[in-house]
Amino acid sequence: MPIAEKDVRWVSPTKLSLMDRLYLPSIFSGLGTTMKHAFSKKVTQQFPEERPQLPQHYRGVHRLNRDEEGRVKCVACYMCSTACPARCIDIVAAPSPWKDREKYPEIFVIDELRCIYCGMCEQACPCDAIELTTLFDLTGLSREEMMFDKEKLLSVFDQTVKDGTDPVRTTSGKLSVASEPKV
């Protein structure tokens, strides 16, 4: 629909005063801002020499948690790979070698290149075995290198525990029975 003539209001620019036409006050005020930042605290980080302190609920590289005895906590229930929208988790389950549980992952591979870091795997996990950490700068020379297997994912756990960067999640309720330590 074309605009009707009565809806149009014509405006003209206000006239500049002498001070405005000199432009000098504006130039000095701009210089002032520049000088203020030159001497204030710097926000730019010198990555990679300087590492950012990411919030602890950041969703980066996965880790597979260990239980109190250092074994992989995962029970190979496939909930994560079922929930995964990118289909990047591949598990092969087997009867566990330990008495207190029936099933464990013989192979656990996450394709970190295919992953979209949505965090649904850790939401789906009934025993809090998989978590996303604050590690974010993931590099590799080949696609194969970015397929993280069980050992690699467990080493991410060891690394994050050593660095004290355990992920922290807000939970709405209690965790499931399976996550509670065995008495």
Place this chain on the structure above:
Amino acid sequence: MATVHINGAAVDIGDEKLNLVQAAKKAGVEIPSYCWHPALSVVASCRMCLVEVGEKKPDGTVAMQPRVVPACQTPAKDGTVVNTISEKSKYAQERTLESLLLNHPLDCPVCDKAGECGLQDYTFRYGRATTRMIEEKNTPPNKDYIGDNVTLFTDRCIMCSRCVRFTREISGTSELQILNRGHHAEIDIFPEEPLNNKLATNVVDLCPVGALCSKDFLYKQRVWFLKTQQSVCADCSTGCSTHLDYNKDIVYRLRPRDNPQAQGHFMCDEGRLDYEYVNAKERFQQPLARVEGKLTPQAWEKLGPQIRSELVGLARKKGDAIGAVLSPFLTVEEAYLLAKLMKSIAPKARLYLGYVPVRGKDDQYPQDRQGNPVGPAKFTIRAEKCPNRRGVEAVLRQLQGEVLPFETAVRDAGNGTLQALFVTAGYSPNAGQWYQTAQLESLKKTPTLIVQDLMPSTLSAEAKYVIPAATWAEKDGVFVNHANLAQAIHWAVRPGWFGRTDGQVFADLMERRGLLNAEGLRKELAAEIPALAPLAGNLGEQGVKLR
């Protein structure tokens, strides 16, 4: 004529003798039940099917019984009124489930049954979301060993006793029993008497929860990843209807499919576990041809015309010098195509029936501990270890006029009558070795020996051409069982990257265009072979009887 009123809707059940669970199913209403199974005796022990029942009097008034009754134990009569959604029924269902879940460990994430578990399904539909149990759960330790194919997770059991009744009533071998009473009841075997009868794994299908699991399938795949196709077991001539569970071109398990025309509700372990060869890496992936004395991979596009022209050339010299052996593992359609192929090249071409594996005697159940059949047969494992002898014979009778046995083919090959022989095999490992060493000596005298088989053998090593065969999991077609029941099988997985199904190979050799359509082909062969005329129609899920 009897009319039953289920939740206000009248359903006519005719003269059938049904219980209320079955009658309600006719009306499209589900009455939850665990211990009841159509093939087993009624014990009404799980109490899951408790419903409010009454009677409609001739004057139209309805008198409901004051207490809920088990539907599986109550026969449906004319005028029976069932209410499954009344307050009383719902209360009974909810409380029964709560009681069953008191001691059930909620280890669904690691339980193989999760996804197809009766307890999960009913809890979702009829149960309550939370538990009020504050005591410690009773968790009896798992049994180390109850059988070669079955594990028992004792704590998951809900004591429906289906497995116990199966071993007593169907297999007759009575290995399983309930030990102790009440809270301490558990399923167990007698000492030194494991559950190792040939029907043992059926208890896994019968188990409504994850207490009994198949060792073969244990932790292989979560059931919700599996896709299911309807198939027929190829291991004996009983032709049990099966569910073929597969994912990403791998067959994971076979389960019996209820078919009163074929075998009933069950299947034997032999057939159930004989699918590994479908996934085997050793299978031929590509057609091979002998070049300078060595079998080398060839392209289908090149090999097809080469084989055809060779057969045509030989047939031109002498019409009955070419022949084909039709394996009883071929579907009816494939047998028809191969027969037509040979007859189109040379009308005098010889068609033989492939080796029919027979092992021992028919194994009839129920049987006693000594293996002697007891009472009327409820399940039979047949001695003939192939799925489709009758179907192939019907084709041969029409197109060859007679059924020439495998021995004749060996004899004709040995005395030099045959210049070319197309041997189809595709035998399952369970069928055993399908030729003798002496027969191999005769067969390899044929100058142009074409072998279509699954895996390398001493015969394929002697062949001029080797064509990869496809298994029953890879093809569409029809198997005709011992009782002339024609059942359709459907493809679920693909026969390798370079693989082609047997029927497609024959169609290509016949220079028929396009992809093979089993249903269309059935119409064609039904018109030509009167014995197989019923195949023209819809076979349905349960198949059609021939003649």
